[in-house]
Amino acid sequence: MRDNNCIFCKIIAGEIPSKKLFEDDEILAFRDINPVAPVHFLIIPKEHIAVLDDIEERHTALLGKMLFIATKLAREMGIGESGYRQVINCRKSAGQIVFHLHMHIIGGRDMRLMG
Secondary structure, eight states: OOOTTOHHHHHHTTSSOOOEEEEOSSEEEEEOSSOSSSEEEEEEESSOOOSGGGOOGGGHHHHHHHHHHHHHHHHHTTOTTTOEEEEOOOSGGGTOOSSSOOEEEEESSOGGGGO
16 A cells, blocks of 8 residues: 655655665665765655555554565664664654654664754
8 A cells, every 4th residue: 555645655666765774575775865864764654645544454464574674684784782762753742744554763873862
């Protein structure tokens, strides 16, 4: 399922370029275009899910896979030992800007300074 107005759906379709870190049939990981730390990338499902509240039981394995890939890529980027954040914002008041479920992985500096 795709939302033709969604920037992440357009990235998945290859209509907008991205710096890909990982891709398979279900998930795409790419660098954030406005990083807040030396390491900042996003992991998104290829299925258009607008907000975390829209997940269903059938998405359980997909979410687990997103967490696994986040951890794997964090290790590969050298922040596994020093630490990093995995953040999913849900809805506008939580800071969600793009309404396609996505996980931020942020690290490479002392995250305590970010609040």
